[in-house]
Amino acid sequence: MKLFLDTANTDEIREAMTWGVIDGVTTNPTLVAREGRDFHHLLAEICQLVPGPVSAEVISTTAAEMVAEAQVLAAVGAQVVIKVPMTPAGLQATTKLKELGIKTNVTLVFSFNQALLAAKAGAAFISPFLGRLDDLGHDGVALISQICVIFRGYNLQSQVIAASIRHPLHVVQVASAGANVATIPFTVLKSMFKHPLTDLGVERFLADWQAAKRPGK
Numbered sequence: 001m002k003l004f005l006d007t008a009n010t011d012e013i014r015e016a017m018t019w020g021v022i023d024g025v026t027t028n029p030t031l032v033a034r035e036g037r038d039f040h041h042l043l044a045e046i047c048q049l050v051p052g053p054v055s056a057e058v059i060s061t062t063a064a065e066m067v068a069e070a071q072v073l074a075a076v077g078a079q080v081v082i083k084v085p086m087t088p089a090g091l092q093a094t095t096k097l098k099e100l101g102i103k104t105n106v107t108l109v110f111s112f113n114q115a116l117l118a119a120k121a122g123a124a125f126i127s128p129f130l131g132r133l134d135d136l137g138h139d140g141v142a143l144i145s146q147i148c149v150i151f152r153g154y155n156l157q158s159q160v161i162a163a164s165i166r167h168p169l170h171v172v173q174v175a176s177a178g179a180n181v182a183t184i185p186f187t188v189l190k191s192m193f194k195h196p197l198t199d200l201g202v203e204r205f206l207a208d209w210q211a212a213k214r215p216g217k
């Protein structure tokens, strides 16, 4: 399973890239707005840091405008993937962008039928938002599992990005469900390092090493 970082913060991306565990980045308008920077400059900087897929979302509402916006964003870097919303206009744009050789990530997917339509339209990636489903009392992980099982059965080619991940258990669950990618916030990525026995083990090894260096020993 690939790990993408779900952020537009270049400090987070820079630090995570040093750990050698990040395959790509996803952004969205909320994450970009939080940075208070020019989108195109920010996207260019992210593309310099990350060789893998970098999702950049369009904010237009008609297919023609989405395609025009996408062409400008795609010109920023060869790894840019255009995020389009799961709407009729979004799928129209997905179809057109596929013809133009531009990859898409269909976002805001909350049901199997939406995922199926996005796959039929030629999306390279599909992003079901499990955390937002869980927030409403639905089972987000079950949706990821359903999409992955049926897509494999029918040999549908779109990669499933488990999005809106809220905690480390979600990562385990979507890996078990067969997601191609989990896109995770920086805080969740950092918590994946953590185990109290690792901390205790490091502490003990260092203490034993220091004790062995006492004079006379």
Ligand code: E4P
Residues within 6 Å of the ligand: 006, 026, 027, 028, 107, 127, 129, 131, 132, 163, 164, 165, 183
């Ligand atoms: C995915 O691509 C989205 O950017 C993201 O996962 C949304 O997460 P949220 O529900 O925490 O806003």
